[in-house]
Amino acid sequence: MYKVQVASHLKFTDEQKKELEAVSDQLSFVYQKDTDADIILGNVKADSLKEYKNLKWIQTAAVGIDNYIKKGVLNEGVILTNAVNVHSSEVAEHTLAMILNMVKKLYLYRDDQHKHLWSDEGMVKQYDELKVCIVGLGDIGNTLAKMLKALGMYVIGVKRTMILKPNHIDELYTSEELDKAISDVDVVVTVLPGNKENENLFSLETFKKMRPDAIMINVGRGNLYSEETLKEVLDNKIIAAISSDVYLKEPLDPSSDLWDKRNLIVTPHVAGGYHLYSAIESFLDLCKDNLNRYLNGEKLKNIVTIREE
Amino acid sequence: MYKVQVASHLKFTDEQKKELEAVSDQLSFVYQKDTDADIILGNVKADSLKEYKNLKWIQTAAVGIDNYIKKGVLNEGVILTNAVNVHSSEVAEHTLAMILNMVKKLYLYRDDQHKHLWSDEGMVKQYDELKVCIVGLGDIGNTLAKMLKALGMYVIGVKRTMILKPNHIDELYTSEELDKAISDVDVVVTVLPGNKENENLFSLETFKKMRPDAIMINVGRGNLYSEETLKEVLDNKIIAAISSDVYLKEPLDPSSDLWDKRNLIVTPHVAGGYHLYSAIESFLDLCKDNLNRYLNGEKLKNIVTIREE
Numbered sequence: 001m002y003k004v005q006v007a008s009h010l011k012f013t014d015e016q017k018k019e020l021e022a023v024s025d026q027l028s029f030v031y032q033k034d035t036d037a038d039i040i041l042g043n044v045k046a047d048s049l050k051e052y053k054n055l056k057w058i059q060t061a062a063v064g065i066d067n068y069i070k071k072g073v074l075n076e077g078v079i080l081t082n083a084v085n086v087h088s089s090e091v092a093e094h095t096l097a098m099i100l101n102m103v104k105k106l107y108l109y110r111d112d113q114h115k116h117l118w119s120d121e122g123m124v125k126q127y128d129e130l131k132v133c134i135v136g137l138g139d140i141g142n143t144l145a146k147m148l149k150a151l152g153m154y155v156i157g158v159k160r161t162m163i164l165k166p167n168h169i170d171e172l173y174t175s176e177e178l179d180k181a182i183s184d185v186d187v188v189v190t191v192l193p194g195n196k197e198n199e200n201l202f203s204l205e206t207f208k209k210m211r212p213d214a215i216m217i218n219v220g221r222g223n224l225y226s227e228e229t230l231k232e233v234l235d236n237k238i239i240a241a242i243s244s245d246v247y248l249k250e251p252l253d254p255s256s257d258l259w260d261k262r263n264l265i266v267t268p269h270v271a272g273g274y275h276l277y278s279a280i281e282s283f284l285d286l287c288k289d290n291l292n293r294y295l296n297g298e299k300l301k302n303i304v305t306i307r308e309e
Numbered sequence: 310m311y312k313v314q315v316a317s318h319l320k321f322t323d324e325q326k327k328e329l330e331a332v333s334d335q336l337s338f339v340y341q342k343d344t345d346a347d348i349i350l351g352n353v354k355a356d357s358l359k360e361y362k363n364l365k366w367i368q369t370a371a372v373g374i375d376n377y378i379k380k381g382v383l384n385e386g387v388i389l390t391n392a393v394n395v396h397s398s399e400v401a402e403h404t405l406a407m408i409l410n411m412v413k414k415l416y417l418y419r420d421d422q423h424k425h426l427w428s429d430e431g432m433v434k435q436y437d438e439l440k441v442c443i444v445g446l447g448d449i450g451n452t453l454a455k456m457l458k459a460l461g462m463y464v465i466g467v468k469r470t471m472i473l474k475p476n477h478i479d480e481l482y483t484s485e486e487l488d489k490a491i492s493d494v495d496v497v498v499t500v501l502p503g504n505k506e507n508e509n510l511f512s513l514e515t516f517k518k519m520r521p522d523a524i525m526i527n528v529g530r531g532n533l534y535s536e537e538t539l540k541e542v543l544d545n546k547i548i549a550a551i552s553s554d555v556y557l558k559e560p561l562d563p564s565s566d567l568w569d570k571r572n573l574i575v576t577p578h579v580a581g582g583y584h585l586y587s588a589i590e591s592f593l594d595l596c597k598d599n600l601n602r603y604l605n606g607e608k609l610k611n612i613v614t615i616r617e618e
Contacts (some may be wrong), residue, residue: 094433111419114423116563124585270429275432276435
């Protein structure tokens with residue numbers, strides 16, 4: 001008998017819980033914290049993992065698992081699987097909506113509305129003339145690229161290692177060529193994991209490589225730039241506007257002066273996070289599949305190799 | 310020699326003006342009000358048209374020409390042409406951006422940002438599960454429909470008269486079947502002219518036919534509903550939210566209580582109005598073409614038949 005803790009943040013319906021429980025009678029499920037658990041489904045606080053003495057496997061609901069792969073968080077031998085691909089649609093859809101929102105200045109019109117201001121915010125850009133650079137070409141980036149192509153946009157991809165260029169990408173660069181890739185585009189989208197390698201990848205110098213009329217949307221992690229750099233870019237209008245779903249410290253402090261920047265759009269880490277019913281459904285499918293694999297002694301899907309940084 | 314007044318709202322560059330002037334040396338252009346003009350390019354106040362004693366033709370920059378076709382506005386024999394098709398892309402693009410903005414709740418997150426509020430606004434809808442009804446299936450509606458289909462949405466069209474169903478429309482209804490067409494969709498888009506026929510077409514009863522979780526985007530004209538109906542729908546949450554680019558009286562009065570409705574998005578009649586450079590370019594092309602036709606005694610493009618209402 002294995003005890004499975006289902007993390008409380010997961011919004012499974014009663015019906016979905018029944019589906020999960022039907023996987024096998026070798027599993028007993030608990031829906032609250034239980035440090036006796038052999039298996040965890042969903043995210044728990046990284047610093048509480050040490051308490052789980054029987055833990056053999058954690059199936060996180062996240063893609064970015066920066067907190068779990070730090071040295072000493074997981075006991076030796078514990079398997080870590082993530083939820084890569086499960087979130088791709090929702091993050092890509094959020095990003096597309098944000099691109100159009102910014103390009104058409106809808107957020108500025110919303111601001112004007114609050115001031116009771118009937119004011120023309122000027123020219124906007126046309127979809128089939130937009131050049132978009134996606135930095136981080138995993139499943140989210142590729143899903144987004146296909147939607148952008150469907151609207152006639154020109155898509156540049158940046159990937160850590162060189163691959164064969166997919167059809168939905170017009171130009172492909174490696175990370176070493178980042179400066180070149182972002183130098184002549186209307187939109188930069190960043191979908192990078194929060195590892196050491198990407199820390200401060202967007203320095204003030206990097207931002208200065210972009211066109212002043214460009215916008216940026218960060219749906220990766222908050223360590224991509226320092227708060228100081230972010231403020232400098234915004235205050236000096238190095239680029240036109242930034243939308244950031246992620247921050248170095250989340251939630252963003254209520255007293256932060258970032259909230260009041262007109263050229264910064266703050267969203268509270270909601271691009272992913274199971275805001276689509278289909279994402280919850282996909283995660284449920286992944287859990288069922290991996291539970292079956294676990295019980296049958298097969299290799300789990302989405303195993304994350306813990307590498308020391 | 311014909312005197313051509315180019316309306317001052319047109320944002321032609323010096324280069325574009327030169328292109329216009331090169332059409333023929335039988336034309337003399339003025340860029341300010343001149344009641345001696347034989348021809349007007351662009352929009353002038355409807356009630357000033359009576360002053361133009363020599364006027365033979367007005368090429369408006371608008372599609373909706375409600376003000377000009379009222380009895381007595383234009384002298385007998387004056388030709389009226391509009392700018393149908395010139396604006397289609399910009400209105401369709403604005404509308405797509407607004408649909409995604411609302412479906413992904415980005416305007417609510419912007420409101421939260423102003424309150425320094427890091428708050429999850431809950432589940433959102435998925436593009437390829439959206440059903441959209443476009444009421445008014447002219448060039449704008451069809452352009453929009455193609456973009457929606459490219460993102461996997463299901464598109465219902467409503468047209469005054471029955472036509473053969475285009476491939477980019479999944480279901481087609483006539484105006485008589487409006488209630489049925491809007492009864493089970495996530496999004497209703499209205500792109501209707503401001504004529505008597507459409508006045509108050511969306512009564513409180515009509516809104517009640519829609520699903521409570523539906524949203525509506527009006528980029529047609531403000532006479533589609535009364536202000537009273539609009540407020541009732543918003544205050545009683547008959548549907549989830551409305552975005553209106555048009556109002557009965559524009560600009561919307563600064564003291565109007567519509568500005569402060571959380572479930573109303575006010576934009577100041579900017580969905581069209583030459584916010585894309587390509588739209589200005591298209592209008593210039595139309596003007597050149599029609600000026601040539603006029604001088605050669607050929608039939609003009611986009612003639613509007615004035616029918617008494």
